Amino acid sequence: MENNYILPFLWMRGEEEAVLREEMEKIYECGIRAVCLEARPHDDFCGPGWWHDMDIILDEAKKKGMKLWILDDKHFPTGYANGLIEKKYPERKKLYLAYTTADIFGGGYERSLNVSRMLKPSIGFWQIGDPVDYAERENNQLYAILAVRYAEGNLFHEEVIDLTEKYDGCYVKFTLPKGNWRVFVLYKTRTDGGNDTYINMIDKESAATQIEGVYESHYEKYGSEFGKTIAGFFSDEPQFGNVVVFNNYDVQVGRVKMQLPWSDELQENLTGLYGEELTKALPFLFVETEEQGLRTGIHYDYMDQVSRLYKKNFSDAIGTWCEDHGVEYIGHVVEDNGIHSRLGMGPSHYFRAMSGQHMAGIDSIGGQILYGAPVEQRNAMTDCDGEFFHYTLGKLGASCGHLEPKKQGRTMCELFGAYGWSFGVRDMKYLLDHLLVKGVNHLVPHAFSMAEYPDPDCPPHFYARGNNPEFPYFARLMKYANRMCGLLNGGQHVASAAVLYDGEADWVGKNMPMQKVIRQLLEHQIDLDIVSLDMLDDLAAYNGRLEGKKLYINGVEFQALIIGYAKEIPERLAAFVEKAGEFPVIFVDGKPETVIGKGGRTDRIVENGGCAERIEENGGCTDRIAEKDGYTDRIAGKAGEGCTAGAIGGETVALAELAGVLRARGFADIAVDTECKDLSFYHYKKDRQIFVFQNESAADVFCGKVTLPTAEPVVYYDAMEDVYELADFCEREGNIEVSLELQPGECVVILEQKNIVCNVKHKSFTEQIDGLESRDISADWTVSLVKAKEYPQFPEGEMVHELKPVSDEKPTFSGIACYEKTVYLEEAPERAVLKAEQVFEMMKVTVNGSEAGVRIFPPYQVEISGALKAGENKIVVEVAGTPMREMLEIPQPPFDFTHEALEPMGMFGKIELYCG
Numbered sequence: 001m002e003n004n005y006i007l008p009f010l011w012m013r014g015e016e017e018a019v020l021r022e023e024m025e026k027i028y029e030c031g032i033r034a035v036c037l038e039a040r041p042h043d044d045f046c047g048p049g050w051w052h053d054m055d056i057i058l059d060e061a062k063k064k065g066m067k068l069w070i071l072d073d074k075h076f077p078t079g080y081a082n083g084l085i086e087k088k089y090p091e092r093k094k095l096y097l098a099y100t101t102a103d104i105f106g107g108g109y110e111r112s113l114n115v116s117r118m119l120k121p122s123i124g125f126w127q128i129g130d131p132v133d134y135a136e137r138e139n140n141q142l143y144a145i146l147a148v149r150y151a152e153g154n155l156f157h158e159e160v161i162d163l164t165e166k167y168d169g170c171y172v173k174f175t176l177p178k179g180n181w182r183v184f185v186l187y188k189t190r191t192d193g194g195n196d197t198y199i200n201m202i203d204k205e206s207a208a209t210q211i212e213g214v215y216e217s218h219y220e221k222y223g224s225e226f227g228k229t230i231a232g233f234f235s236d237e238p239q240f241g242n243v244v245v246f247n248n249y250d251v252q253v254g255r256v257k258m259q260l261p262w263s264d265e266l267q268e269n270l271t272g273l274y275g276e277e278l279t280k281a282l283p284f285l286f287v288e289t290e291e292q293g294l295r296t297g298i299h300y301d302y303m304d305q306v307s308r309l310y311k312k313n314f315s316d317a318i319g320t321w322c323e324d325h326g327v328e329y330i331g332h333v334v335e336d337n338g339i340h341s342r343l344g345m346g347p348s349h350y351f352r353a354m355s356g357q358h359m360a361g362i363d364s365i366g367g368q369i370l371y372g373a374p375v376e377q378r379n380a381m382t383d384c385d386g387e388f389f390h391y392t393l394g395k396l397g398a399s400c401g402h403l404e405p406k407k408q409g410r411t412m413c414e415l416f417g418a419y420g421w422s423f424g425v426r427d428m429k430y431l432l433d434h435l436l437v438k439g440v441n442h443l444v445p446h447a448f449s450m451a452e453y454p455d456p457d458c459p460p461h462f463y464a465r466g467n468n469p470e471f472p473y474f475a476r477l478m479k480y481a482n483r484m485c486g487l488l489n490g491g492q493h494v495a496s497a498a499v500l501y502d503g504e505a506d507w508v509g510k511n512m513p514m515q516k517v518i519r520q521l522l523e524h525q526i527d528l529d530i531v532s533l534d535m536l537d538d539l540a541a542y543n544g545r546l547e548g549k550k551l552y553i554n555g556v557e558f559q560a561l562i563i564g565y566a567k568e569i570p571e572r573l574a575a576f577v578e579k580a581g582e583f584p585v586i587f588v589d590g591k592p593e594t595v596i597g598k599g600g601r602t603d604r605i606v607e608n609g610g611c612a613e614r615i616e617e618n619g620g621c622t623d624r625i626a627e628k629d630g631y632t633d634r635i636a637g638k639a640g641e642g643c644t645a646g647a648i649g650g651e652t653v654a655l656a657e658l659a660g661v662l663r664a665r666g667f668a669d670i671a672v673d674t675e676c677k678d679l680s681f682y683h684y685k686k687d688r689q690i691f692v693f694q695n696e697s698a699a700d701v702f703c704g705k706v707t708l709p710t711a712e713p714v715v716y717y718d719a720m721e722d723v724y725e726l727a728d729f730c731e732r733e734g735n736i737e738v739s740l741e742l743q744p745g746e747c748v749v750i751l752e753q754k755n756i757v758c759n760v761k762h763k764s765f766t767e768q769i770d771g772l773e774s775r776d777i778s779a780d781w782t783v784s785l786v787k788a789k790e791y792p793q794f795p796e797g798e799m800v801h802e803l804k805p806v807s808d809e810k811p812t813f814s815g816i817a818c819y820e821k822t823v824y825l826e827e828a829p830e831r832a833v834l835k836a837e838q839v840f841e842m843m844k845v846t847v848n849g850s851e852a853g854v855r856i857f858p859p860y861q862v863e864i865s866g867a868l869k870a871g872e873n874k875i876v877v878e879v880a881g882t883p884m885r886e887m888l889e890i891p892q893p894p895f896d897f898t899h900e901a902l903e904p905m906g907m908f909g910k911i912e913l914y915c916g
Contacts, residue, residue: 227326235331297600319356372698398439417446491686674704837909
């Protein structure tokens with residue numbers, strides 16, 4: 001089988017056999033040798049209808065030498081377990097820790113509360129009539145009754161009185177000290193939270209239902225094909241789902257009122273950390289406190305345990321099952337805008353969620369990454385934090401792929417889906433290159449749909465039953481993508497800096513999002529990987545070590561660890577900083593103020609005249625830590641015992657100065673003589689060193705010299721045409737300096753030549769026309785139009801003196817426009833280039849009956865040397881557009897992800913023929 005790195009979604013709806021086979025053939029035509037079958041639209045998943053269709057697809061795959069992946073659930077997101085929770089195991093529904101409250105203002109006399117009525121959510125009159133599972137509510141179980149003293153506003157003191165023993169089965173009677181108090185009734189429930197037909201990710205038995213409902217049924221049917229034609233399973237955005245929301249990223253513990261995921265194992269683990277003090281700490285999962293002691297500790301410990309149980313009971317369990325059955329487990333979670341370390345739609349910790357998977361995974365859909373909008377906050381299918389999506393998303397996935405041994409250097413991205421019908425191959429090329437230059441090397445294009453055209457479900461659809469005019473160019477793009485992914489697989493990423501994953505910091509308090517740090521580095525061409533605290537805490541498990549001034553993780557060498565500002569850090573991180581020795585650790589914009597210990601203990605870092613003292617607070621303990629001369633002495637020991645000091649190293653650098661400091665110390669892989677914040681690069685090493693560059697500006701040309709860390713001669717690789725070209729370079733002090741000119745959006749590959757034989761010199765687009773005489777051929781073209789399904793049978797054309805957008809006259813036309821012109825030349829030129837000012841979007845050029853070149857991305861400039869002759873020359877330019885404009889004539893679905901301006905269709909503006 002050919003090397004393949006692409007496995008697009010194929011949506012299964014129960015189509016006729018001929019349609020199934022035709023779609024597989026079209027996927028094969030794209031050079032794609034795998035598909036991922038999505039059952040979401042299928043009415044009979046894991047039933048006779050599904051097996052019937054699977055048999056057909058499996059037959060086609062075996063004939064064509066293709067692999068099959070199976071999206072692992074009937075409903076989106078993964079976790080429905082094909083309905084087994086509601087049909088077979090209602091006792092395995094999600095479990096939550098929830099609360100209701102009563103505020104007691106003043107004290108000194110006995111009060112009573114009807115606790116039996118408080119074992120359910122408080123609601124407003126506007127919620128009367130909403131669906132409620134009253135039968136399940138009857139099973140709600142009291143956990144504790146706790147009084148917490150008010151501080152001010154919605155802030156509380158960490159002073160707790162346990163009233164649970166005063167509960168008589170219906171009421172609790174109590175007398176509180178004078179002051180203002182809030183009484184919390186904590187209870188466990190399986191209702192009034194997220195979707196109650198989904199599994200509990202942190203309960204072993206419940207999570208195993210996913211395997212029973214989907215994985216085992218497929219193995220029973222097709223076990224003989226596991227590890228052969230069937231490559232594995234794909235999980236799509238499994239999440240805690242403890243609240244019924246979409247696009248709510250502000251789901252940090254304590255910030256919003258929400259029920260929290262719970263399980264018996266979680267309770268046991270937290271009890272092991274806190275002992276009898278656990279109950280008194282739990283209210284601070286829901287409210288803020290003035291002291292920030294118990295509150296900080298319980299937030300960290302709760303999220304730490306929840307994410308570990310998600311890893312153990314869900315991700316690792318499925319990964320192990322797949323390994324035992326000869327297949328692989330891949331997919332992705334919701335990463336958007338920081339939710340990768342939160343609840344709700346999140347998985348609580350990106351790296352732990354990926355633990356069982358055999359590739360790292362992310363997605364970019366619905367306009368999350370847009371050409372020319374790297375830092376803007378945008379409103380699309382999701383509210384997009386440009387800094388996160390542009391600078392960090394790809395790096396998050398690729399870092400997991402690089403650093404976790406199980407991933408074997410592989411990072412998958414689901415891409416293109418829900419960008420809309422206007423998102424054509426031109427824009428796909430930019431997004432693809434953006435992800436490649438971040439380190440993504442496996443692709444799940446979204447999607448091939450076999451529904452009747454137009455399918456309104458998350459377009460674009462690539463073939464669209466023959467109705468997408470750009471499908472031939474999409475096929476060309478996929479062949480390019482396979483070559484690029486093949487180039488960037490099987491080797492080693494080269495990075496300069498390790499940036500600490502911000503998940504733990506996001507759990508507990510004020511912190512600098514990691515995208516702030518990553519943006520500073522990438523805008524100054526300092527490459528990086530994101531490392532998790534788990535990696536630093538257990539280097540051996542990641543093939544890692546500290547060695548002098550270097551940190552190694554799974555073969556990647558780092559020259560510094562960069563930690564964005566966090567008010568609180570875990571004790572595990574403090575321990576790593578202590579043992580880092582000569583290895584540079586840099587805190588950005590300030591050092592932490594608190595070290596979070598076990599069982600809710602917090603060690604406050606304060607300046608205290610060069611000495612340290614240990615104090616008792618709230619029944620716990622706080623280790624005060626003194627900072628002096630850039631170092632911090634952390635004091636440990638039990639109350640009443642002598643203290644021992646240990647140095648905590650590290651330094652502080654301002655965010656704005658970070659890149660300059662790293663470069664001054666030589667912590668940068670390449671040098672660029674022209675400042676350009678939009679120049680992205682990726683350094684990869686296998687049998688030779690490979691450098692990928694992209695100019696991510698939508699407006700400006702990059703022109704400068706880049707110094708590469710090699711003494712070997714280098715060449716360009718044109719992956720679109722699969723050819724090598726000689727590079728313009730010189731040797732300087734043992735390195736290679738390359739002259740680089742990149743048009744807006746352009747991506748190039750430079751690699752060590754070694755045994756590559758090539759004789760043609762690479763020419764930038766400017767160099768292609770240097771020294772050539774320009775001839776304006778803008779006027780008098782014959783224009784004809786066809787729809788995609790009629791191509792290539794063009795009707796007789798119409799002579800047009802001045803080219804204008806086809807959409808000016810035919811605003812709803814989507815298809816292919818053919819432009820023909822005869823040009824007379826006195827003699828055949830040695831060199832010739834055709835250049836069109838405006839093309840929307842694909843351009844194929846034919847000269848004298850032979851295809852001369854294709855451009856799917858600006859600039860629309862094609863070298864046609866050797867194709868022209870003396871006398872008359874027939875030039876034909878075919879321009880394909882997206883299906884977007886014909887959607888204006890089609891009834892639209894009752895929803896919109898976003899709104900955007902329509903682009904024109906066709907070729908227009910100045911058309912030039914350069915000859916010489």
